[in-house]
Amino acid sequence: MSRFSTIFEYATCSALGLSLIGLFYTPYNPMEQDFRNLAFSSASFSHWFGIDGLGRDFGSRLWRGAGNTVAMALIALSLNFTIASVLLFIEQSGPRLLRRIIPLGIGIWVAVPVILIGLVIMVFLKPSVGTLIIAVSLGNVPLAFRQLRILWIEQRNALYVLATEILGGGRRHLLAYTLWPNLRPDLLGLAKLILAICVLELSGLAFLGLIGDPDFPELGAILKQNQAYLFRNPMLVAWPGLILSTLLLLVHLSKSRSY
Amino acid sequence: MNIISYLNAHLRCAPVIIAAASQIFFLTGCSRIDESDKTPDTFVFARGSDAQKLDPADIDDGESVNTLAQICEGLVRFKSGTLDIQPWLARSYTIAKDGLTYTFELREGVRFHDGTPLNAETALFTFERQLDSTHPAHFLKASFQYWKNLFQEIKTVRATGPMTIEFKLSEPNASILYSLATFPAWLISPLAFESHGEAIVRRPVGTGPYRFVDWKPNQAIILEKNQDYWGAQASFERLVLRTIPDNTVRLLELKAGNIHALDGLQPAELTELFDNNKYTIHAQPGMNVGYMAISNFATRLRNPAIRHAIAMAIDRKAIVDLALDGFAIVAEYPIPPGFLGEPHNGQPPIMHNPDAARKILNKYPGLLKRPIELHTFTAPRPYFPDPLKIASLIRNDLENVNLKVEIITRDFKSHLVAARRGNFELALLGWSGDNGDPDNFLATFFASWAAVEDSATNISFYKNRAMDKLLIAGRQQTDLKQRQKTYEQVLVIWARDLPLIPLIHTEQIVVTRSEVTGFQLQKTANLFFGPVGWQSL
């Protein structure tokens, strides 16, 4: 199992990396409708994935789309971890009142589906990439908070931590050399889980049309834009979904089994 | 403890349930519409969204109108497929010489679905409730928008005999007879209001070939044959208007045989059905125009030279080809082709020429300081089946002449709010004609009285006295030649100032099974299923 995990770990990293390259390089400009006369043409030597309905190189759009999806999910993930850690910090060392209120608030928060949180946010922010990221990162705060809390409490009370403390390790030493190496694999696993959830939810919300700019290359939005061609050019619908599923499958296979 | 045994019990019967369920699937078969030769009992039509309400006086969406088109009828109607007036619930009508008095002689022996006989008194109800704001059926929450727009010249309406009603106008209006054929003037039963009160907006009672039975919101509206119909009886026992929001699903339901006809497909989705003789595609140019408005409040776009350059940059042919797959024509003027006022000679005012546009725009570097905002919306409308795609194409065209454009997408309602405040630089919108009169388009777009914040239909907020004068004159003239000249002048002023750029006239598309007979597209885009029948292939 561990051997496979490692292989998938490398595969995931390279897939994510490859996607992110799409942010900086694509064979053609994914926004320019340079090939309007070739619209709907299928794969050819110069256009490996064909041309979409508005005359853009579809391969370039997919590549940039994968890059954007991954980048948005990564931003959402870091935002989510930051908020969750701040909440955890406050809960662990803040005033008594907050210590009681925060877990209660999280308990309520968890009851609200992320899509609904997205909708409520849409009531007062206009649909855009940023709004989507905010909705997704906020929606998953309870999950991150709860898991981080479990990890922290488990590690904080572990015997070896106590031992280091008794031996006179300073706060920083404790954090850097004792807690961190033990927290790292679990944190990484949690990060992968939340990354996968963010990718799924971002593309879901984009599919519902909440991303604003219809041309923004994001896999869910690309799928939405080509939905009308499901019968005429099924590949225009199949590719974004396949790429999304592959990315998620790799992330899923590479994360440790404890989640 | 109990839960466990409950769960266990369920798990034990699961295979039985699954077996039973799968048996039911195969017993009932899949396409439940009869493939045999005989006429089906039920005719099923599917569309993309549901009706909003069923009060002819207070609706503005096509789905509500097309539901009521089966249930209600007017004093006059457009002769099927044309814009000619035909007496309908009125047997005949007369117009006084001064053009101020219209008299209608009602047809005998017509009954509303609740049994109320049609006579002068019962017919008046429909008009009085819209005219008189103290009428008990002049509901507070209703806007009566169309009455204000189309019938503002009607001063009084009264019964002059048991079967005659008379309209008095404050000033002549050439189009009022045509307006009386449109849906706000369709008759509803006063008895229904007496017995159901405000609930009539959800259970209409008219005189039409089908009567209302049930409404499952966002699923289906169920109608049944009106056995006492005064005209030709309907061919089906039941008529079901289903709501299937997703285009793909709607198309598949047609192919599976679960529905008999549908509308609202994007042209791109029709290609499959082209060579299939099981289906008939009804398509004809609609009485509509999809346009891009340029707000008067966008000061940097006020210069007519810039407006012309923008118009020249847009490749409208590409919009027709790529966004509508040819089911549209390029709009040269802000009125549908063939309308009164359309110039018959000379070059159209807007020609596609990106090079010339680039040359002009290079003189105005101020345009590049920040992106130009192009506002668009998500839900398809008859004049723009895919507004997002059209915005994409326009953005690309404008970026090709070195402008920067940001697309702002909203749902249709919010888009309308922004548009009616003139709160945009460029905005996509359209208009579907009601009565086939040029005034219904040109006054809507260019009159200063239509440029009132929050309710503007002149969303460019274009104000010009000469234009206003011409529009008022055109409305009151009855001589066709004179009117033609007036509206030609209106179009000259429009082409000079260019407050909006007309883009396309889309075709109305309805797909039916080939067995369906008697279906005819209307200029007003209303769908009438009363005459529809079934003829096996």
Place this chain on the structure above:
Amino acid sequence: MIAAKQEHKLKAFLIELLHKGWVLLLVFFIASAVIFTAVNLVPGDPVSLRLKNPDPERVAAIRAELGLDEPLINQYLHYITSFVRGNWGDSLITGQTVREEISEYFPATLELAFVALFLGVILGLGAAFSAQWFKSGLWRNIALGLGALGLTVPIFWLGFLFIVVGSLWLGWFPSGGRFDFTLPIPQGSGFLIFDSLAAGRLDMLGATFQYLALPVCCLSLYPAALVCGVLQARFADPRLHTLVRALRAKGLSEWRIWLIHVLRLLSAAVITVVGTNFGALLGGAVLTESVFSWPGMGRYLVEAVLNRDLFVVENSLLLIILLAYLIISTADLLAFFSNPTVRRHSDSTS
């Protein structure tokens, strides 16, 4: 002794119930306050949005009728008291009462979600148990595949696949909608399965299931994956194998061991994972509804939010949040009482 045990159980249950009730109250006040603020922060007056020709007098009259001209705090109080009373106002778009509309759409979503949940749990249990039971690579791979499928394939894309395969290629199932309207419509609760059973019509029941089939399959993969994953994690626990060996030594049949004893032991985990993810399931239902044109709360709510349909947004959001919370707490309570180890633990502390 037994009586004492029962009494203790009851006491623990009551304490837990009281706690949940107290939090439910908190949820109610916090959620309603947040929703109310959000709705009132929005620019754009909902009333003038509604009217195509909003003249100020008319808008003022309607606002007065709806009580929108009162101070905000009164409006809020009015909102929560009328929510409790079940008087949820009228939709500004359709003019129908929100209560009537919700009673049309909510059963559709709940039917979809619960049938999918039911099928998902069965699929998940089936896959996990088969993998464990038959010890064969095939079953293990099926279980792994199910887990991966449910968690990694975007539900809206899966929906398209199901439509293409189930409807276009096989032609077995309708691709969308909820009922075949050439049949008479079952009346009653709005749950078509119950209504058609009550009407005693097999054809109605058949149509109901036929229309349910594709969306339910699509939505059920997510709970199936969750259940399957949780069970597989538990099966890896060596203590479980000790228990199985002990039961075998007692001479019980394999069937009895796995489907009664082991399942009972693991049901708490299943209930918890299903309960805590009910919110996500509802989210998935929104997407499923969009793909399959299912006439449920998802579309209703999205449209209400986009059209600023004040009372619909306020009341239905609150209702869904309360429901999701109720289901999560019920799952907690169930897990608490169905797990013998938890129970024994609380016994020993007394």
